[in-house]
Amino acid sequence: MTAADMLQLSHVVALCCDFLKEQIEPGNCIxxxxxxxxLCCQPLLEVTESYIHAHFPEVQRGEEFLALSKEQLIRLLRSEELCIEDEHQVFxxxxxxxxxxxxxxxxxxxxxxEPVRFPLLPPQRLHKDIEEVTDFSLRVALQTLLREYCEPSLSPKDKKLCSFLQPSRVRPRRKARKFLYAIGGYTRLQGGRWSDSRALSCVERFDTFSQYWSTVSSLHQARSGMSAAVLDGKIYVVGGRYPPHT
Structure with a gap:
């Protein structure tokens, strides 16, 4: 392929490229x-990069991953396309x-x-990981860096949160695993009156990886019209009404 590229035999280069695309796996994609x-082979570059994004948890455990240049590593870690379970895999x-x-x-x-979205990492787990770093100077650098990430500037002249708190930093990556929850609500018979509505206690979850809905733990009491929020990985449901018309 290298020789064909030097001789500008584009057809041979394309054939070699097609062959290599069929051989890609986690152990050789890097x-x-x-x-x-x-080689500046854009078709192969796009395919391999997409493969790395799609199989990132497996790829990052291989020896080839550790041989990436700093620039190549940062390019991959910044991607919105990483198919990860959680941001800790990027860290x-x-x-x-x-x-x-x-x-x-x-x-x-x-x-x-810099590409790691620290607000999405559990603080206790992060501190534990840093404490386990054996190199003293690296551990100190990480602890200092973490403090800078987590503490807003106290200067009146520069009163702003550090860059990692910007919206792009607190939002999961586009291809990261996410769950959509449908909580409570109400139902009524087709053509039924509003007074015939019945509140629901069921909670259903949609997995963006499996593309499948499943039923999870129900509410303690059926209700609709409530508010919901997530804090520290837990969903809190507040207020609501039962039955929905009261």
């Missing part, structure tokens, strides 16, 4: 990604890369962790 970038991937060669890479800690 190598193909780097090769296509070196773990960044930390694995940093700790592969701590002496050389720890100076890049700010750049490498």
């Amino acid at each position: 190598g193909f990604f780097q090769f296509s970038e070196q 773990s991937a960044a930390m694995s890369w940093l700790q592969k060669d701590t002496t050389t890479r720890k100076r890049h800690v700010v750049e490498v962790l």
